Amino acid sequence: MPADSAALVAALDIGGTKIAGALVDGRGGLLVRAQRPTPARQDGAVVMAAVADVLRELRACGLWPRVRAVGIGSAGPVDAAAGTVSPVNVPGWRGFPLIAEVGRRTGGLPATLVGDGVAMTAAEHWTGAARGRANALCMVVSTGVGGGLVLGGRLHPGPTGNAGHIGHISVDLDGERCACGGRGCVERIASGPHIARRALDAGWLPGPDGDRSAAAVAAAARAGNEPARAAFARAAQALAAGIAATATLVEIEVAVIGGGVAGAGDVLFAPLRERLRDYATLSFASGVEVLPARLGSDAGLVGAAAAAAQEHGLWGALPGR
């Protein structure tokens, strides 16, 4: 497909709480948006009907004839090769043929499916903190921990669209059992709910509003609360070990961290950078930088569009590459 600067991509970002859609232009701008709540506890057809509503709203706009491809970022696991998704938080979708179902509702436009961590990575590489970097790990640290890789200047989704899923690398060999079935995973230590649990177990008391979120733990840590500070220090240590392993395996130059937990700022980033020195020790790994993500909640849409543009050759070389 020739580069076409007027081409648009219809992007979908499918998560456990919302299904967002947008028409995205070649500069990463979101021209039209649509959104529905995810009926996550209902059966698969009902969830698909919500996706269809979003697509119908996008198709109704006058810009739709310029759409050349569809980019889909979904909560994982995804199987891009098979065109199916099985999001942990959407039990009605197991091996659900999302590519085929979306294709039926978009006139057969070519579609690209990636996991949400890979989508966020594509966005940060295109217009965010990893822009201009040839080798990067980008991570979302939130309710879960996901990620993706840029290698040799290109997004590296892997055969099934899940490469770079750092949340389920083990950093604690005999650690606690993870929801994925493994043990001692990064997510089991560094996700928001596990940070909060660790702080509570160590004696942190939530404030009068009863807020038990990682953001509340971060506020307590900033105020000098020791159990709260220790919970973030442990999360930072797990992330540092995972980043160091990645740097040692594939020589990344930067690790970009987004998601709600990254909003803790220095409470997370200061111990993370310090602990990284303990684990990223070899000369080629020790220079890895750690940066906060630049794109917020639109990263999934922008990145789904970027992944589709890369696969289908739209927009020439994206500026980030």
Ligand SMILES: [Zn+2]
């Ligand atoms: Zn795991």
